Amino acid sequence: MRKLVLLSRKGGTGKTTLSVNLAVAALREGLGVSIVDLDLQGSATAWAAGRKNAAPDVRPANGGTLFPVANAAERAGRDLLIIDTPAGGDAISGAAIRLADLAILVCRPSYFDLAALVPAAQAVREAGKPGLIVLNQAPSRRAGQESPVIARAVEAARALGFPIAPVGLRARVAFQESLWRGLGVLEFEPRSPAAAEIGRLWSEVADTLWPDRVEHRGAAE
Numbered sequence: 001m002r003k004l005v006l007l008s009r010k011g012g013t014g015k016t017t018l019s020v021n022l023a024v025a026a027l028r029e030g031l032g033v034s035i036v037d038l039d040l041q042g043s044a045t046a047w048a049a050g051r052k053n054a055a056p057d058v059r060p061a062n063g064g065t066l067f068p069v070a071n072a073a074e075r076a077g078r079d080l081l082i083i084d085t086p087a088g089g090d091a092i093s094g095a096a097i098r099l100a101d102l103a104i105l106v107c108r109p110s111y112f113d114l115a116a117l118v119p120a121a122q123a124v125r126e127a128g129k130p131g132l133i134v135l136n137q138a139p140s141r142r143a144g145q146e147s148p149v150i151a152r153a154v155e156a157a158r159a160l161g162f163p164i165a166p167v168g169l170r171a172r173v174a175f176q177e178s179l180w181r182g183l184g185v186l187e188f189e190p191r192s193p194a195a196a197e198i199g200r201l202w203s204e205v206a207d208t209l210w211p212d213r214v215e216h217r218g219a220a221e
């Protein structure tokens, strides 16, 4: 079982949105997926409760139950564990980082988000874990031009010393609409730009978690 943690010290960056959407992407490839919801707000748990399809199973947990819950998912034969963390919560996020095979650092392209990402990136580095920075809720292009905030965010993100996912996610209504129905964007609007973004991000994440996957794809091409 591979383990993915989504991190940012700030709330509202998109940790839970990415957790549930990456879970759905993995499910659609036939993987067994569990989400550990470490946030007392229980957003991922609420999303699952509104979902008609049973999987993925979402388990609320805290610092004391993170390891037993992860072990139970492993024993149940899951392929992927996604750990959704709360804002702040350095101790609990630290435990999740130590458990994880890959940490996704989520931030909006804003000065405050990037400043708040510095200690999260440091925690991942100190744990010796691979990290991937994902820019979420980026503004759309206007008249074919990227907003200057994106270039600035990419520059600041580079200084954190982790790769930046080649595909960021834009602020899109589909990411919000789908949550009301307990769906991921891939289920809600499979042909939408939001679904394309999640599909590409999932590929990037899966290639990192299962390096063999890249070789298999290469052989098939």
Ligand SMILES: Nc1ncnc2c1ncn2[C@@H]1O[C@H](COP(=O)(O)OP(=O)(O)O)[C@@H](O)[C@H]1O
Binding pocket: 008, 010, 011, 012, 013, 014, 015, 016, 017, 018, 043, 087, 136, 137, 138, 169, 170, 171, 172, 173, 175, 176, 179
């Ligand atoms: N790419 C996006 N486009 C539009 N809305 C988004 C996007 N990502 C997240 N949101 C919205 O932003 C809010 C915060 O996202 P959430 O995933 O709950 O963040 P976090 O878990 O980091 O606190 C939610 O209302 C969510 O629907």
Ligand SMILES: [Mg+2]
Binding pocket: 015, 016, 017, 039, 043, 084, 085, 086
């Ligand atoms: Mg959340």
